[in-house]
Amino acid sequence: MIGGRVGLRRVGPDGLLTFGLSNLVIVLTAGLSWLALWGRMHLWVRSLDCPGRAPWVIVLGQQLQEGCPGPGYRLRLLRTLRLLRRDPEARVLLLGGYTSPEGPSESAAGAAFLRQRGIPASRIFCEEDSRHTLENLQNARDLLVQRTGGRLPRCVLVTSRFHLPRAVAIARGVGLEVCPCPAERSPRVPQVRLAREIWMLHWYHTGRLFARLIRHQGxxxxxS
Known part of the structure; x- marks a missing residue:
């Protein structure tokens, strides 16, 4: 789907309700609920290294720059390239839809990047319909179910280090068994971007808890 990232106007009434509730919790706790989550996730992402082998590598896309992977996305793809070269049996599932009407999808641009560096097309799979991380990982789950006949395999999840806390929480929330793998070798994390990710992770956790408390399966x- 074309249209870039999803703003608040497109998350629906449930999303707006839980967004407001999440921010209310932060205000009522004088920021402590967000700060506690940030502190725990900050230590976690700095300690991460790339794990061992898995039959599938899942790579989260990033908005393209003039139809090509930008610096952050290139780091994710270079990390994936090393994983695929290390394990010739592994396959990769690239996630991400269209950044602009005239350009390729994020996943197609990633696939071209890997093919140009010697990864056979037979090992590369693309998901091109998603607009954000939740859709990325829901679609990844559904595609893997189709490819594996119903049994979800263990996967390595590659994305930027600052993005891993929210990505891993959502991946496990939709039923994927993932090992987090940061794109960057350095443990340093851009604090502004991590702060935004923790704010969104707080929203995600608040929404799940609220839905469970009121038993709202929809x-x-x-x-999920």
Whole structure:
């Protein structure tokens, strides 16, 4: 789907409700709920290294720059390239839809990057319909179910280090068994981007908890 990233106007009434509730919790706790989550995730992402082998590598896309992977996306793809060269049996699932009407999808641009560096097309699979991380990983789950006949395999999940806390939480929330793998070798994390990710992770956790408390299966289904 073309149209870039999804803003608040497109998340639906449930999303707006839980967004407001998440921010209310942050205000009522004087920021402590967000700060506690940030502190735990900050230590976690700095300690991460790339794990061992898995039959599938899942790579989260990033908005393209003039139809090509930008610096952050290139780091994710270079990390993936090393994983695929290390394990010739592994396959890769690239996630990400269209950044602009005239350009390729994020996943197609990633696939071209890997093919140009010697990875056979037979090992590369693309998901081109998603607009954001939740859709990325829901679609990844559904595609892997189709490819494996119903049994979800263990996967390595590659994305930027600052993005891993939210990506891993969502991946496990939709039923994927993932090992987090940061794109960057350096443990340093851009603090502004991590702060934004933790704010969104706080929203995700608040929404799941709220849906469970009121036993709203429809809300849970939309984020699972």
């Amino acid at each position: 809300m849970l289904d939309r984020i």
